[in-house]
Amino acid sequence: MIDAKASGIEHAMMKRLKVFQANQQHAMILTRDYNREYHRNLKINHLNAEQALNLFDYFQEAVRDTVPAVVDPDTLVVPRDALEIKKTNYWLYCLGDLIRMKVTFFESNQSRIDTVSYFDQFGNEVQRDRYDVRGFLSLRESLDFDGNVANETMFTPTGKIVYQSYYRRTPAGQAINSLLRLVNYRGNDYYFDNLDELLRFFFDEINQNAGSHNVFISDRSYIVEPGLINMVTPRKMVCYAHNVMTTVPDEPLTSPLFDEVKFELSSPRVDGMILQTAEQLADLKQVNHTKKSLVVIPSAVLDNTELAVANVPMKQRPAHRLITVARIHEQKHLEHTILAFELIKAQVPDATLAIHGYVNDDKLYQKLIKLIASKGLTAAVTFCQYTVDLSSAYQNATLYLSTSRYEGYGMAMVEALSYGVPIISYNIKYGPADIILDGHNGFFG
Structure with a gap:
């Protein structure tokens, strides 16, 4: 999925x-997960509908960036004789003391509906319309x-029903799809037992639409591989190793490979693998003495x-402005970044540190804030909000710190060097040795 805060x-x-585009090769990013803000996220990441295609968008006939008509909140059918109560972020419709309908919005100007909820006589939400x-x-x-979802219905922008799903509870109480x-997809109904089966069908449809024999690159294996592996139309499948491949990152020769890597290397349905460094390929x-095609493409x-x-x-x-670009996650070892900065600050009193990256682990984020405070660095260390364009941050930085436990390569380090920012990094597996002279x-370090 292309989120507003995209990962590496x-x-x-x-x-x-x-x-691909620079070399006049047709390519698209295919995504699986349903997200009502998907097209907004594409724009945030400077993509358009011709560059990325979502499974649900495709079957909802909603692949364009715009739709024929935007639903006006004032045209909603409301409960008869209801009392309308408009509030800052939502509208309520009540019959006596009972709430029968609630409307929430994406925008503060209340022009785009987010969700319309309907309630029964006991105050229970019975239906939820998501826009x-x-x-x-x-x-x-x-x-x-x-109050759990029992079934779902999806619509095209013109209101046609195109998809339905149903949920049941196991004896243990777990909800399953x-x-x-x-x-009525192309004149027929199709039934699937799970999302993996639907994903396979989607990939085959895209493959056929593009003449078959296309190359599919698996980036998030645990999400897309069940669909890719079971495709029935002719295609090539290549897996991209974005990160380390062993259960103990700094012991690649003695620790086990991840199960999905073992599968990719052994399955006849996988045609090859892309790694990011020659060192990782050699390890x-x-x-593993696989016969598959293995190539290095950072x-x-x-x-x-x-x-x-x-x-x-x-x-x-600005003098002595340090930067690091890393999501708040244990992999990035930001405790060490902060402790290293403490040493720098002791020698260079006006030094500052800016940490750019979204919070992937809130508990860790709180621990880092406490660590910074305990070291008396609160005024000097800033957690910056996630942004797609970091050019200004790089252009104003004098040093880049990286204390990751492990990496697949290190795109942010390459970006920092392109802006003339020198790097201090652990010589971890993998990436820094290919980037830093x-x-x-x-x-x-």
């Missing part, structure tokens, strides 16, 4: 797309006695626009 894997996919950010009714959820149904060949890509940017001379940048453009 999604950024790698988007950079690879640029490479796409583009302005049409996308999904209707019917709720059971316990027991049936998925495409309604893999030592522990994920870091700088296009002509990025390369043409004139960097701010170091003398014109020790003593020239950075140092190993």
Whole structure:
């Protein structure tokens, strides 16, 4: 999924797309998960509907960035004789003391409906209509006695029903998706037992539409591989290793490969694998003697626009401004970044540190804040909000710190160097040794 706060894997996919386009090769990013804000997220990441296609968008006939008509909140059918109560972020419709309908909005100007909820005489929510950010009714959820989703219905932007799914509870009380149904798709109904089966059908449809024999690159294996592996139309499948491949990252020759990697290397349905560094390829060949095609293609890509940017001379940048670009996750070992900065701060009193990246682990985030406070660094260390464009941050930085436990490569380090920012990094597996010339453009710590 392309989220508003995209991870390194999604950024790698988007950079690879640029490479294909620069070489006049047709390529698209295919995504699985349902998200009503998907097209807004595409714009945030500077993508359009011709570059990325979502499974549910496809079957909802809603692949365009815009829709024919935006539903006006004032045209909603409301309970007869209801009292309308408009509030800042939502509208309520009541019959006496009973709430019968609630309308929430995406925007503060209340022009785009987010959700319309309907309630019974006992105050229970029984139906929930969810709207796409583009302005049409996308999904209707019917709720059971316990308030859980019992079934879902999806619509096209013109209101046609195209998809239904049903949920049941196991004896242990777990809700499972027991049936998925495409309604009148190309003149027929299709039934699926789970989302993996529907994903396989989607991939085969896309493959056939593009003449078959296409190459599919698996970036998030645990999500897309069940669909890709079971395709029935002719295709090639290549797996991309975005990160380390063993259960103990810094012991690749003695620790076990992840199960999905073992599967990819052994399955006749997988045609090859892409790794990001020659070192990782050499390590893999030592522990697994697969006959599959293995190639090295780093994920870091700088296009002509990025390369043409004139960097701010170091003398014109704010003095002693340090930066790191990393999501808040244990992999990034930001505790060490903070402790290293503490040592720097003791020698360079005006030094500052900016940490750019979204919060992937809130508990860790709170621990880092406490660590910063305990070291008396609160005024000097800033957690910056996630942003797609980090050019200004790089142009104003004088040093990049990286203390990751492990990496697949290190796209942010390449970006930092492209803006003239030297790097101090652990010499971990994998990436830094391919990026840093020790003593020239950075140092190993």
